[in-house]
Amino acid sequence: MPEVKLDNLDRRILAALQRDGRLSNVQLSEEVGLSPSPCLRRVRLLEQSGIIRGYHAELDRGGVGLGLTVFVGIKVGQHDDEVDSAFRDAVADLPEVVSCYLLSGESDFLLQVVVPDLPAYERFLRGTLLKLPGITDIRSNFAISTVKRETGLSLAHLPGAAG
Amino acid sequence: MPEVKLDNLDRRILAALQRDGRLSNVQLSEEVGLSPSPCLRRVRLLEQSGIIRGYHAELDRGGVGLGLTVFVGIKVGQHDDEVDSAFRDAVADLPEVVSCYLLSGESDFLLQVVVPDLPAYERFLRGTLLKLPGITDIRSNFAISTVKRETGLSLAHLPGAAG
DNA sequence: TCATCATTGGCATTATATGCCAACACATAA
DNA sequence: TTATGTGTTGGCATATAATGCCAATGATGA
Numbered sequence: 001m002p003e004v005k006l007d008n009l010d011r012r013i014l015a016a017l018q019r020d021g022r023l024s025n026v027q028l029s030e031e032v033g034l035s036p037s038p039c040l041r042r043v044r045l046l047e048q049s050g051i052i053r054g055y056h057a058e059l060d061r062g063g064v065g066l067g068l069t070v071f072v073g074i075k076v077g078q079h080d081d082e083v084d085s086a087f088r089d090a091v092a093d094l095p096e097v098v099s100c101y102l103l104s105g106e107s108d109f110l111l112q113v114v115v116p117d118l119p120a121y122e123r124f125l126r127g128t129l130l131k132l133p134g135i136t137d138i139r140s141n142f143a144i145s146t147v148k149r150e151t152g153l154s155l156a157h158l159p160g161a162a163g
Numbered sequence: 164m165p166e167v168k169l170d171n172l173d174r175r176i177l178a179a180l181q182r183d184g185r186l187s188n189v190q191l192s193e194e195v196g197l198s199p200s201p202c203l204r205r206v207r208l209l210e211q212s213g214i215i216r217g218y219h220a221e222l223d224r225g226g227v228g229l230g231l232t233v234f235v236g237i238k239v240g241q242h243d244d245e246v247d248s249a250f251r252d253a254v255a256d257l258p259e260v261v262s263c264y265l266l267s268g269e270s271d272f273l274l275q276v277v278v279p280d281l282p283a284y285e286r287f288l289r290g291t292l293l294k295l296p297g298i299t300d301i302r303s304n305f306a307i308s309t310v311k312r313e314t315g316l317s318l319a320h321l322p323g324a325a326g
Numbered sequence: 327t328c329a330t331c332a333t334t335g336g337c338a339t340t341a342t343a344t345g346c347c348a349a350c351a352c353a354t355a356a
Numbered sequence: 357t358t359a360t361g362t363g364t365t366g367g368c369a370t371a372t373a374a375t376g377c378c379a380a381t382g383a384t385g386a
Contacts, residue, residue: 006227014227017220021184024342035366040344051226056219056314057180063214064169064177065323066316071266071273088310095317100310103234106302110234114316139269147251147263151219153229153277154258160228187373198335203375 006051009034011155013042014051018152021055058151065116069143072111076134079108083134090132096124169214172197174318176205177214181315184218221314229277231305233284235292236270238300246297253295259287270302 006014012032016023023031029039046052061067076087091100091111099112115121121140129138169177175195179186186194192202209215224230239250254263254274262275278284284303292301 014220014222018222019219021218021220025344026342036342037344037346037367038365041364049226050223053221053223054314055184056182056221057177057184058216058219059177059181059316060213060216061316063212064316064318065321069264071264073269092311095320097311097313098316099312101232101234101306102308102310103304104307105304106236109310110304116321141269141273142267143264144267145265147265147272148255148260149262150260151217153222153224153227153261155227157258158228158279188375189373199373200336200375200377201334204333 006155006160010042010046010051013039013046015152015155017043017052017055061114066114068115068117068121069146070113070115070121071141071143072113072129073106073137073139073141074109074111074129074132074135075137076108077136078134086133087135094128096128169318169323173205173209176202176209178315178318180206180215180218224277228279231278231280231284232309233276233278233306234304235274235276236300236302236304237272237274237292237295237298239271239297240299241297242271249296250298257291259291270300 009032013028016028016031025036025040025043028043029036032039034042043052061069076083087109088100091097091109096113096115097111098114101110102108103110113121113124115124125138125140129135172195176191179191179194188199188203188206191206192199195202197205206215224232239246250272251263254260254272259276259278260274261277264273265271266273276284276287278287288301288303292298
């Protein structure tokens with residue numbers, strides 16, 4: 001990614017588009033205090049530089065029938081490349097897996113899994129997760145409630161942000 | 164939320180808008196095989212019903228200087244309402260905390276924390292997290308690499324989805 | 327077959343995006 | 357202080373898109 005340094009105008013644009021990704025350029029320009037044309041130019045630069053990776057609709061999980069979130073810690077036996085990449089490839093193809101990180105510490109991988117309900121999770125666990133290659137331990141942690149879920153990143157508290 | 168039943172057209176609209184939240188209505192209508200006006204009407208209904216919660220720009224974390232993701236398991240002493248809600252309120256105000264779930268099992272709360280780097284996390288841990296009320300244990304798991312991060316939910320595999 | 331209801335497609339109007347060019351602001355050097 | 361160069365801005369004209377309205381179409385049930 002090309003190095004880009006963001007000024008306050010850029011940060012305000014990013015904050016606004018994280019909050020509402022469908023703001024019209026006219027609205028956005030008013031919000032950040034520019035006229036439409038330079039505002040649009042900055043947005044295009046942020047897009048081309050890769051700072052803005054895309055725009056996405058956020059759905060209500062319950063509303064589309066995906067009410068249960070489970071965090072799954074998974075240990076794999078040994079980290080030989082073959083088993084490891086087989087596991088990664090498998091995970092990438094599972095629609096129920098929303099995110100997967102390789103972690104230091106406790107478990108090897110942390111998966112966020114989204115399914116309709118508990119029976120669906122049991123099916124997914126038995127029918128899919130437990131059959132993945134190289135796994136030695138699986139620990140399921142059910143989300144009882146969502147205390148906080150941000151769709152965006154806070155830029156205001158970063159070093160370099162003035163005001 | 165009003166009960167809404169989604170047909171295949173709705174699901175295709177949702178899939179398209181999750182992938183690209185700034186699709187023009189004309190493009191969207193072509194993609195799902197409708198003319199612009201009924202397509203727009205369906206989108207508005209999905210928005211009003213709450214199925215679509217919003218639209219957001221996705222930023223590159225590294226690009227905005229937030230390269231380190233940490234999953235933090237936190238145990239609180241006892242779940243009396245006062246300590247509990249004090250903790251929740253505190254967490255909600257922390258810009259570094261991207262998400263926080265109340266979990267069954269291992270830890271009480273799971274936080275996803277995003278910071279620039281390891282020194283910044285140390286400052287955040289010492290200066291903020293460890294000072295939160297009622298905490299008895301904190302376990303930090305650093306994301307070494309991101310195996311998968313989806314911005315949207317897969318609807319194709321849900322019961323009721325045809326084709 | 328016919329009636330009813332919901333959904334669709336096309337059109338006209340209003341609003342928005344986007345490319346172009348001249349003017350402005352800031353930094354550097356004389 | 358003045359001159360010069362570089363980058364950014366604002367406004368205008370044109371192309372594109374959004375949106376409301378109405379007649380037409382298709383599905384459902386009697």
